[in-house]
Amino acid sequence: MNVLVWFRRDLRAFDHPALAAAGAMGPVLPVFVIEPDFWTQADRSGRQWAFLRETLLDLRGQLRGQLLVRQGAAVTVLAGLCRKHRIRRIVTMADAAWPGGCDVAEWARGAGVEWLELPQGADAGQGALNFVADLAPGPIPDARSLGMVDDRCPHRQAGGRAAGQALLDGFLTHRSQGYQQAETHALLSERASSRLSPHLAWGSLSAREVALAAAERQVAANHGDWAAGLRLFQSRLALRDQSPVVPMTGQGAAHDLDAFAAGETGLPFVDAVLRYFQATGWLNHRLRALLVSIALHHLRINPTLAGQALARLSTDYDPTIHSREMQRVALARPLHPLPLAARLDPTGSFTRRWLPELAHLPDDALQQPWKSPLARPLLGRRYPEPLVDPNQALRRAGARKGATHRRPDFTLIECPRQLALPL
Ligand SMILES: Cc1cc2nc3c(=O)[nH]c(=O)nc-3n(C[C@H](O)[C@H](O)[C@H](O)COP(=O)(O)OP(=O)(O)OC[C@H]3O[C@@H](n4cnc5c(N)ncnc54)[C@H](O)[C@@H]3O)c2cc1C
Structure with missing residues (x-):
């Protein structure tokens, strides 16, 4: 049975419980939906899209070119794909802050499509993936095509899993030695902070894999300031898991x-x-x-x-x-x-x-x-x-x-x- 995997802010193939679960059920149709109205909201910007676009291009590479990217309201796009590819099951990662989830869940209930939303941090296996045949991946537009104004961010970090892994690697092998002092000096901060936040926000790295890698490194660092810094880093990572508050x-x-x-x-x-x-x-x-x-x-x-x-x-x-x-x-x-x-x-x-x-x-x-x-x-x-x-x-x-x-x-x-x- 074909299974649709709806990617939202968990844009990686590794340590992805929904993708792993879908892969065990049958051929997979991986989809990311761009909702144009969302990208013109007042808290959204071209730099966010530019980072996300690089992340999507990288994810498409991880999925052997098979990531479908479509524009429109999520419920319309997903309903159309389910009809076209005879899909009876959608699997996704829980993400309360991403728009459209409730609409899609409600549509799926009415349409007899099974809706599986897996909790963040659930276990992910590592089976081989097969994809639904004859997919047309579609273009990944730039910010201007989505109606966003030019947003020059000359020193923006690069998006994508490869960039995230390199950043994590550099942080754990050298930069984290100064982590405890990172916020005591404005210039030091850029070097000694992890700067992993955009990769965690868009999911090119999972919080769990980062926490595990930091814990391993902490054991190797043994005692002292370096290990204490890595403990502090892990306690900050854990702050990601708190419940939403209503905007002020x-x-x-x-x-x-x-x-x-x-x-x-x-x-x-x-x-x-x-x-x-x-x-x-x-x-x-x-x-x-x-x-x-x-x-x-x-x-x-x-x-x-x-x-x-x-x-x-x-x-x-x-x-x-x-x-x-x-x-x-x-x-x-x-x-x-x-x-x-x-x-x-x-x-x-x-x-x-x-x-x-x-x-x-x-x-x-x-x-x-x-x-x-x-x-x-x-x-x-x-x-x-x-x-x-x-x-x-x-x-x-x-x-x-x-x-x-x-x-x-x-x-x-x-x-x-x-x-x-x-x-
Ligand atoms: C007004 C304000 C707005 C903020 N907005 C965001 C935001 O939109 N996105 C965002 O990721 N962080 C936000 N933060 C939290 C924090 O400032 C950033 O996560 C951090 O500066 C990112 O740098 P880093 O990756 O080097 O962090 P590190 O110190 O290396 O921390 C590691 C990771 O832990 C997580 N983390 C750290 N602090 C917090 C926190 N207080 N709450 C939840 N998770 C945390 C982040 O994922 C971060 O990447 C905000 C803080 C303030 C005061």
Whole structure:
């Protein structure tokens, strides 16, 4: 019996329970559906699609060229394929955050097609795969063909399993030695963080295979800082398994949104972080938290709009993790960008790299150019005046040292669990 495997955000052939289960049942029809309306939503971007497109091309290679890619509403596409190829069973991995799953399940029930949704992390065997005969795989369009605007991300990570495996390998064999310190310095972070998040978000690597490889490496590293770093890495991986929260809504303005998204807040460290994010599509946890804190607490930007702007910059955008973390930062004490800049970029090298227009300023003027006569001629011309004075913004937000900050103008539908990561 032919079996359709619906791929969503688990884009690999290895360690894929649904594909393995289908392969044991009969010839397989592997499908990925592009829903054009989904890709024009406000939290979606060309860089996400570009990463995903490379991942799909790689997956097609893993499936000996047999991955079908089709455009349209998932239920229409899958119903058509089931009719055409006489399919009575669809197998997929559970993914509550991906659209269309409920519609397809409901259609399948009505149409007498068996619907099997396997839990993430279920066991996957390794049998040989046979494919349904005479498949026409179809083109994998670029971002423009899907109506997305150009999104230059010059240092974006490459998508696909081969790229993910190389990254994992480099991390486990060398880079993870500095993992415990990765978030203590903005420049170190790129090297010592795993940067595996886009591969985990789109599933070119399974969280389970990464966790197993890290555990093996931890045993080899024996004791000491390296092993402790790998334990910390595994505890972060485990944070992926938490239940979804409903996105936060709230009041706030839109007027500073464009300047924020462009990295033109006039706060040098914040702008350097934003420009790094624009150029790479990736940021460590602490710097993402800083951006959210600046957007919500200092600039008082509407949380939905701020969340969408940050989501668009992320190649690893995962709505579940993103909403939960946005809520956590909204509830936390506001962060002060100046002490954070002093801690995370003590020599100013990160800020100077990403804001070349300020590179010549001496250290004492770099993070507060509005206070320096030397920087005055630049302001409002080559570099913006600050949108806010962070000290005033914090006073206005009523921050008290050590106090938990609760803002009445955010609506939090479900309170996030306490997480292990420091902001
Ligand atoms: C406001 C905000 C938004 C975020 N949005 C996303 C997002 O859209 N997608 C995303 O993958 N991560 C998100 N994170 C979590 C975290 O910042 C990133 O996973 C991390 O920076 C990715 O870098 P890395 O792969 O080097 O992480 P590592 O430190 O190497 O961690 C390994 C893996 O563990 C997982 N992980 C780490 N931290 C978390 C966490 N807090 N919750 C759940 N899983 C975690 C990720 O898959 C990550 O790749 C967000 C954090 C904040 C503060």
